[in-house]
Amino acid sequence: MRRLVYLKAVILFLVLCCYSSVAWALNSVSNIRTGQQNDGIRIVFDGTEKFQYDAFLLGNPNRLVIDLKNTAIKGNPKVPANAIIRDFRIGELSGGKGKRLVFELKGNADIKRKFALEPQAGKSNWRLVIDLVRHPDTAAPKAASAAKAVATYKPNPKRQKIVVLDPGHGGKDPGAIGRSFRTYEKNITLSMGKELKKQLESRGFKVFMTRSTDIFIPLRQRVRIARNYHADLFISLHADSTVNRNAQGLSIYTLSETASDKEAAALAERENKADIIDGMDFSDNSPEINDVLISLSQNDSRNKSSKFAAYVVNEMKKQVKIQNNTHRFAGFAVLKAPDIPSVLVELGYVSNYTEEKYLRDPSYRKKLGAAITRSVVSYFADPEIASSL
Ligand SMILES: [Zn+2]
Incomplete structure (x- = not known):
């Protein structure tokens, strides 16, 4: 009898072990x-x-x-x-x-x-x-339907490429404010956007802007606009400010979950604050955006974004002062379009006297626009990009 109790206890023990190990892996x-x-x-x-x-x-x-x-x-x-x-x-x-x-x-x-x-x-x-x-x-036989599918997805090199430009900030959100001339970032980005649009259109691109007037647009909506236009490339335009008045130079950012350095992280935080100004919680991404964030196509867009960034760096260093490690990575909300190669350009520092003066100057913006336009042309002519469109 005693032995039976013992046996029951052992069996019970084994059963419990079994259950709990299943529960762990479930x-x-x-x-x-x-x-x-x-x-x-x-x-x-x-x-x-x-x-x-x-x-x-x-x-x-x-x-x-x-x-x-x-x-x-x-x-x-x-x-x-x-x-x-x-x-x-x-x-x-x-x-x-x-x-x-x-x-x-x-x-x-x-x-x-x-x-x-x-x-x-x-x-x-x-x-x-x-x-x-x-x-x-x-209905079609297998081989025929496969051939048809390939035909359907064949890239059309003649299709006009679509570029969406995103002048940062706007309306109640001025962005950074210049130290010497009180220039608002939102005005620089809009003027730059209009200049760049003109130049890109003259090279045969179809160009849309997330805003063409002084209005406030939440970051998520900027992403949505790019998607609605079926953008092949998304360029967000900004100008930075920092306590160090000597800081100068253009830099370009692509998306990453982790920023490449502290400065990049702080910048992303500043830029992402635009939504907080509007009383929206940026962390509350729609499920749609969260989903696309994780998709494989994002990896592909990230590679393409990096490729475009490299072209911009290459063109810019011939033209203007750029930061040493110009292509950096940070978690900008506005770069989180899943399937669109996207970059954010910080055109320069409005906290620096010379650069603020330059950015106010239409002929300087024309020069920047020409460099970005050449980068866009080179990017779409890149065999790897051309074959994937
Ligand atoms: Zn900005």
């Missing part, structure tokens, strides 16, 4: 969301652990199946029908330790991309991203 998925993309839809899952998954398509009827191993699903998530998905259900994965998610599809579709992401800085959630696109032609 990925708890709390959120499933879908978003419309240009050519299809994106499905994003948030989980507490690294995703162990399989994603594949089945026919008759068309379904997307996602097997999530070692996973529990919190609540009863719904996936509303959209352009591709008709219905959604969750079942148990055979073997018991996971879930099978079945998305009934409206027609034939392809998995364009699938990838899992580590938690972003300051966040704890892992992510799984699946991009679905509608199959180009369900």
Whole structure:
């Protein structure tokens, strides 16, 4: 009898061990969301652990199946029908330790991309991203439809390239204020934007501006404007100020989660404050923007942004004084467009007497504009860029 009690205790102990080890590894998925993309839809899952998954398509009827191993699903998530998905259900994965998610599809579709992401800085959630696109032609034979798809995506070198210029600040947000002449950054950036627009248009680019008058626009809206215009390149224009009156020179920034140095971080903080002026919390990014931040296309845009930055540095050093480590990285809100190569140019320091005087001078801005225009031309002529557009 005593021995039996002992045995029961051992069994209970083993069972508890088993359960707790399962509980440790379990990925708890709390959120499933879908978003419309240009050519299809994106499905994003948030989980507490690294995703162990399989994603594949089945026919008759068309379904997307996602097997999530070692996973529990919190609540009863719904996936509303959209352009591709008709219905959604969750079942148990055979073997018991996971879930099978079945998305009934409206027609034939392809998995364009699938990838899992580590938690972003300051966040704890892992992510799984699946991009679905509608199959180009369900009826055509395989080879023919593949050829057709290639034809559809063939880059059109003749398409006019679209550049969106973003004169920083505006309206109630003056930006930096000059030490010697009280020049407002918002006025310099707008004049520079107009000059650059003129020059780029004369080289055959289609140019839009986030603002062409003295108005306040929140940072997120600037990003949205660039996306709405389907920009191929986004250039945000600024002028900096610092306590060191001797500081001089132009610098160019591209996006990074971590700034390349303290100064760059402080600058990003100053520039991002524009939204706080408007009483908006910048940290409260819309889910759409957060999602795109993590997407792979961002990596691609970052590489392109860096490439463009290199061209600008190359042209600028022939023309004007530039900072030593001119191309730097920082977390500017305005550079967070997911799929658009984006740079932020600090045209110079309005805290420096000479540079403030220069930036007020239309002929100096013309010179800067010419250098940026040449960089834009070189960038789009770059074989790597040209082949990806
Ligand atoms: Zn600024």
